[in-house]
Amino acid sequence: MARGKICSLSVRDVRFPTSRGQHGSDAMHTDPDYSAAYVVIETDATDGLAGHGLTFTLGKGTEVVVCAVEALSVHLIGRELKDIVGNFRGFYRQLTSDGQLRWIGPEKGVIQLATAAVLNAVWDLWAKQEGKDPKQLLSCIDFRYITDALTEEEAYDILKKGKHGQKEREQQMLKQGYPAYTTSCAWLGYTDKQLTELCTQALNEGWTRFKVKVGADLSDDIRRCKLIREMIGPKNLMMLDANQRWDVQEAIEWVTKLAVFEPLWIEEPTSPDDILGHAAISQALAPLGIGVATGEQCHNRVMFKQFLQAKALRYLQIDSCRLGSVNENLAVMMMAKKFQIPVCPHAGGVGLCELVQHLILFDYISVSGSLENRMCEYVDHLHEHFKYPVVIKNASYMVPQESGYSSEMKEDSIRQYQFPNGHIWQELISEDQTMLE
Structure with missing residues (x-):
């Protein structure tokens, strides 16, 4: 059985300067810095059980996703993991249908990216504990809006x-x-x-x-x-x-x-x-x-x-x-x-x-x-x-x-590449300023 009460959620803006080598470049995204809003969910389990999740971004705007994750965190803090996964469909709908936050979605854009980061961390937490049978998996899916294609x-x-x-x-x-x-x-x-x-x-x-x-x-x-x-x-x-x-x-x-x-x-x-x-x-x-x-x-x-x-x-x-x-x-x-x-x-x-x-x-x-x-x-x-x-x-x-x-x-990677105060970014910002002088 899933165990542990969620006692905290932290989220950090982690960016890698991939644009400087043209890694990831395409016809529409010519200078991507591969980045992530990185989430850690801590529990009160005695073995230090934690869940890790992320959502992928291209640099600018990651700070906006971080804010959205923080806004969604109120739906997790203080809840037992077993209660979340015991009604995962309900919890999923709670995140995606927050009466006020869904207005800047719904189920799209920054809020959806933030939802993915949070839920990815929940799945990491749950997957570290137990297997899933078909009925459990189906209970995770919100079939609303798709029953005309799949019941x-x-x-x-x-x-x-x-x-x-x-x-x-x-x-x-x-x-x-x-x-x-x-x-x-x-x-x-x-x-x-x-x-x-x-x-x-x-x-x-x-x-x-x-x-x-x-x-x-x-x-x-x-x-x-x-x-x-x-x-x-x-x-x-x-x-x-x-x-x-x-x-x-x-x-x-x-x-x-x-x-x-x-x-x-x-x-x-x-x-x-x-x-x-x-x-x-x-x-x-x-x-x-x-x-x-x-x-x-x-x-x-x-x-x-x-x-x-x-x-x-x-x-x-x-x-x-x-x-x-x-x-x-x-x-x-x-x-x-x-x-x-x-x-x-x-x-x-x-x-x-x-x-x-x-x-x-x-x-x-x-x-x-x-x-x-x-x-x-x-x-x-x-x-x-x-x-x-x-x-x-x-x-x-x-x-x-x-x-x-x-x-x-x-x-160590998170500390070095956290934006904008990580060691790597401080060095790059300093180099850019020197070149402009």
Whole structure:
């Protein structure tokens, strides 16, 4: 049984200066500083039990998410963990439906990011204590607004059927891991020399799936895609990611000109909120054998429901910090199963790989039962700052061996990179001031 009263919640603004090396750069986010609002929930348990969670940001604005987390903390302090998880659906709805805070949401934007950070910490706390059966998992999901696509009874049937062959799939994952693809080779701000060196290194390490950032300049995209396709060869997979850069017709025309490089998908071709636009792009590109992938900027389960109903995507990309933590991702994974759309999560950033590995393993072992057209993003940045970093072997995510949500950061890293007073930031601010003088 879950134990411990929650006695405190702390949240810190942790930022890494990745923009200085153009790491993470794409057509819309040209200077990202990978960052996190990092939450620690302390309990009064005698063994010092604590939960760690985060939500991912790109630097500026992290302080706003921190304020939102602090505003939500009143719903946790003084409560017993067993009471929270005993009615997790009710607690989830309490966070997302706060009578006043929901006005600056609801279930989207800063409040949703803050909700993810808090709930990720709760899941880490709970996962360190006990296993979950199907009925417990269903009790975590808020089915409000999605019963026209997935009922609780249908979800339970999916989980029951997922029990068949589960042990064999568990053993398979322990031996082989879950297939991954790399985005680390082809950030938009990288030089051709960097692209060549990183692709060569990735090929030598056994990578066979590569994602390329596109969308800023068509001629440059053609040149870069040609370079990478020639390097990786015709048999390896290439995916494209425009990070919301284009209008609908522009996306169709642009990707049609890149079709010669045989990309598997185009990711976020237009506004992440434009469901019908994605549907039009998906329909137009289908004859070219190019699918549409999206989801990392989907606010909530309702948007995913409509993407699925509108046949607007062929690859569904959940995110461990954009949605309302595991609770909401469970609903989306089961809707994807019902609609027979493969889940290929977004990851990278700060801690996203550490978190999402748990979701993909659950999806394969307990929900989808299939690896067909499935893979998970991997970005080789900042894992050294986590106590239990993700393990990649033979271009696959290996099963984590520690209990919890793999979300605990090293205290020394937090102190050094806390913004703006951490040692690293004080040095960088001082250097910037010197250059301006």
